[in-house]
Amino acid sequence: MKNPLRSRSEVILRGTVVCALVIFFVTFFVIPIFMVFGGSFFRWNPLKGQLNFLGLDNWKRVFTSDLFWRSMGNTVFFAAVATVFRVVLGLALASALYSRLIKHKSVYRVLYYLPTITPLVAVAFVWKFIFDPRIGLLDQLLNTNINWLFDSRYAMVAILILTIWKDFGYAVIILLGGMYSLPQDCYEAAEVDGAGAWQRFRRLTLPLLKPTILFIVITSLISYFQTYIPVMVLTQGGPGTQTYLASYLIYEEAFSKYNFGYASALSFVLFIFIALLTGLSFKVSGKSDDT
Numbered sequence: 001m002k003n004p005l006r007s008r009s010e011v012i013l014r015g016t017v018v019c020a021l022v023i024f025f026v027t028f029f030v031i032p033i034f035m036v037f038g039g040s041f042f043r044w045n046p047l048k049g050q051l052n053f054l055g056l057d058n059w060k061r062v063f064t065s066d067l068f069w070r071s072m073g074n075t076v077f078f079a080a081v082a083t084v085f086r087v088v089l090g091l092a093l094a095s096a097l098y099s100r101l102i103k104h105k106s107v108y109r110v111l112y113y114l115p116t117i118t119p120l121v122a123v124a125f126v127w128k129f130i131f132d133p134r135i136g137l138l139d140q141l142l143n144t145n146i147n148w149l150f151d152s153r154y155a156m157v158a159i160l161i162l163t164i165w166k167d168f169g170y171a172v173i174i175l176l177g178g179m180y181s182l183p184q185d186c187y188e189a190a191e192v193d194g195a196g197a198w199q200r201f202r203r204l205t206l207p208l209l210k211p212t213i214l215f216i217v218i219t220s221l222i223s224y225f226q227t228y229i230p231v232m233v234l235t236q237g238g239p240g241t242q243t244y245l246a247s248y249l250i251y252e253e254a255f256s257k258y259n260f261g262y263a264s265a266l267s268f269v270l271f272i273f274i275a276l277l278t279g280l281s282f283k284v285s286g287k288s289d290d291t
Contacts, residue, residue, distance in 0.1 A: 033271070040265035045258050058265040068266065071244040072273075078160065078245060079224035085164045086220055087213060090171025095201065097172070098179045109176070112169035120166065124233035127162045131234070149235050152242045159230045159243055171216050178212035179205065218281040225274050246270050 040059065043052040062068055093112065097105050115123065130137050131148040139146060148158040182205070190200050228247035231237060237244040237252070250270065254263035 036264045036268055036271075039261055040268055042261045043259075044261035044264070046260060047258050054261065058262045061262060062265045062269055067241060067244065067249065068246075068269075070241055071246045071249045074156070074242075074244055075225055075227075075246045078156065078163075078227070079221050081160055082163045082167070082224050083217055083220040085160075086168050086171045087216055089164065089168040090175050090216070091209075091213070093168070093172045094175035094179060095205070097176055109173065112172045114169070115166045116169040116173075118166070120229045121233065123166055124162060124230050127158075127165075128234055131158050150239050152239045155235050155239060155243045159234060162230050162234070163224070163227070167220070171220075174216055175209065175212060178209050182208050214281070214284070218278065221277060221281065222274055225270065225277070 041053060041055060042058075043050060043054050096102055097108055102108065128149070129135065133139055133145060133147045136148075138148065146154055148154045186204055186208075187200060190204060195203070226247050227245055228251050231243050231245055231248040232251065235243045237248055246266070247270070250263050250266045253259045253266060
């Protein structure tokens with residue numbers, strides 16, 4: 001027989017936890033979103049105490065800004081390329097670590113994952129020296145004389161190299177965990193039937209890992225659409241506007257020009273875009289699970 005006092009205390013505890021979560025969510029998510037949306041209708045400069053109503057002027061400026069559309073194009077390109085390399089490299093290295101040929105697997109797992117947990121600002125400053133055309137290690141290794149960060153042909157490539165190097169270890173660990181959870185009897189049956197390593201990978205591993213790969217793709221796209229630290233440290237959006245990303249544009253407008261109203265409109269447009277992208281990704285993921 002249940003103790004009524006204990007049951008009542010459990011109900012009170014659960015109610016307290018739910019209320020705390022609701023308060024946390026409203027305070028740190030809902031209220032800031034409404035503040036950003038409301039601020040987008042004003043000329044808003046907190047340093048000057050300026051808050052002048054502009055109506056839809058900030059929104060009109062967003063959709064008529066060449067720099068905004070260029071930054072969105074750069075962001076889509078950056079996110080797509082970084083995600084593809086993250087998944088492909090992660091899958092290749094996870095498959096290598098999963099095989100019986102590699103020894104000391106725990107050492108490799110640690111080495112691959114170390115860049116992921118290293119602070120991005122510190123990594124970006126190290127890579128800034130690596131890309132330096134005078135003292136940089138990369139030009140010396142490649143025997144080239146490329147000004148990586150100030151040449152419009154290579155600046156975005158440099159940011160992608162940094163991003164891919166830092167992030168592929170995340171995909172390695174997630175995919176490796178997914179591989180260890182796969183049913184071994186399927187592989188044993190396929191091996192008995194004479195299926196080679198490539199056939200087992202293409203017909204068993206890839207289909208079974210599809211939910212894990214979709215999870216990595218979704219989280220990667222959401223993360224990369226909010227990237228700005230590598231741009232801030234390495235190129236400051238240059239040369240010209242070649243490496244402007246949407247998040248960096250928001251950072252520049254808010255914290256360099258203190259134009260919080262326009263930055264709010266930019267950030268809300270980016271928020272809607274990421275929300276739509278996330279919804280589409282989950283829809284595709286749901287359809288793949290059904291099939």
